[in-house]
Amino acid sequence: MRARARATAATTTARADARTRARCGSWWRDRDALLARTSRTAAREGDGVEDELRAARRARGDxxxxxxxxxxxxxxxxxxxxxxxxxxxxxxxxxxxxxxxxxxxxxxxxxxxxxxxxxxxxxxxxxxxxxxxxxxxxxxxxxxxxxxxxxxxxxxxxxxxxxxxxxxxxxxxxxxxxxxxxxxxxxxxxxxxxxxxxxxxxxxxxxxxxxxxxxxxxxxxxxx
Missing domain, CATH: 3.30.420.140 (YqgF/RNase H-like domain)
Known part of the structure; x- marks a missing residue:
């Protein structure tokens, strides 16, 4: 019974996510892209953060x-x-x-x-x-x-x-x-x-x- 309940809950959540994706469109895609970029930055052990700091200083003329x-x-x-x-x-x-x-x-x-x-x-x-x-x-x-x-x-x-x-x-x-x-x-x-x-x-x-x-x-x- 518990297994069936968990499966039902998972199906309901997946359907809700699908409806949200269809309704929000580009926002959801932007969210996924942001999460992917964040994951890649963490995987590079902070190298990306240092690059962004350098770029920000150059943009400000610092x-x-x-x-x-x-x-x-x-x-x-x-x-x-x-x-x-x-x-x-x-x-x-x-x-x-x-x-x-x-x-x-x-x-x-x-x-x-x-x-x-x-x-x-x-x-x-x-x-x-x-x-x-x-x-x-x-x-x-x-x-x-x-x-x-x-x-x-x-x-x-x-x-x-x-x-x-x-x-x-x-x-x-x-x-x-x-x-x-x-x-x-x-x-x-x-x-x-x-x-x-x-x-x-x-x-x-x-x-x-x-x-x-x-x-x-x-x-x-x-x-x-």
């Missing part, structure tokens, strides 16, 4: 940027949405020029994880005659401006080689980073912050990028 303060031992990273409240993200450790390729790939992967559509790499000014570079040496010493510029090219190259279409769409820029470390140290001392100076310097770099206070950023092309 930009999410990753700031990069490159150093011989550490790389400071920061993020900002259209210049609003740039925040230190983290500091990467590496061991000099022998690992710049791996470091560039890690920066590219970080930009993808943070859904950034651009990366800003700080480059110090070329030291003039009698000037010293950041290591306190003279003109004939290590040229950090050239090293930072090359690293920016390696990041652009890593993005161009990525299998992720969103990563390939990221644009890399360079911008003058003069005195960002000094300014970051002064701010941290005044506020009592315990952030990494490198990451704080990257945040200041993003401030400069979005307010245009340190010249025009330069687009970087892949090395290859």
């Amino acid at each position: 930009a999410r940027a990753l700031g990069v303060d490159y150093g011989a031992r550490r790389i400071g990273l920061a993020v900002s949405d259209s210049g609003m409240a740039p925040r230190p993200l983290r500091t990467m450790e590496h061991r000099g020029s022998a690992t710049t390729g791996a470091s560039a790939r890690e920066v590219a992967e970080t930009a993808a994880r943070e859904c950034c559509d651009r990366i800003v790499v700080g480059v110090p000014k070329q030291p003039g005659r009698g000037m010293k570079d950041r290591r306190g040496r003279g003109r004939g010493a290590v040229r950090m401006d050239l090293i930072c510029a090359r690293f920016a090219g390696e990041v652009a190259d890593a993005l161009a080689r990525s299998e992720d279409a969103n990563a390939r769409a990221v644009t890399v820029y360079t911008l003058d980073e003069s005195r960002t470390s000094v300014e970051a140290a002064e701010r941290m001392e005044a506020s009592g912050s315990t952030n990494s100076v490198d990451a704080a310097s990257a945040a200041i770099l993003l401030e400069r990028y979005f307010d245009g206070s340190y010249g025009e950023p330069k687009v970087v092309k892949p090395l290859a």
Whole structure:
């Protein structure tokens, strides 16, 4: 008896659904399509949501940027949405020029994880005659401006080689980073912050990028 009752109820429900579909027409088809799209988005484990966020930012003219303060031992990273409240993200450790390729790939992967559509790499000014570079040496010493510029090219190259279409769409820029470390140290001392100076310097770099206070950023092309 119970089985027959369940079968009768199922038949009644199916007939009601059929009448509703016939009466509502396109609304029901739109509902089914929406459910299918939602299911596909969930199956992609959130990738579709990130794509929609990127598309929404592009439609509004917004930009999410990753700031990069490159150093011989550490790389400071920061993020900002259209210049609003740039925040230190983290500091990467590496061991000099022998690992710049791996470091560039890690920066590219970080930009993808943070859904950034651009990366800003700080480059110090070329030291003039009698000037010293950041290591306190003279003109004939290590040229950090050239090293930072090359690293920016390696990041652009890593993005161009990525299998992720969103990563390939990221644009890399360079911008003058003069005195960002000094300014970051002064701010941290005044506020009592315990952030990494490198990451704080990257945040200041993003401030400069979005307010245009340190010249025009330069687009970087892949090395290859």
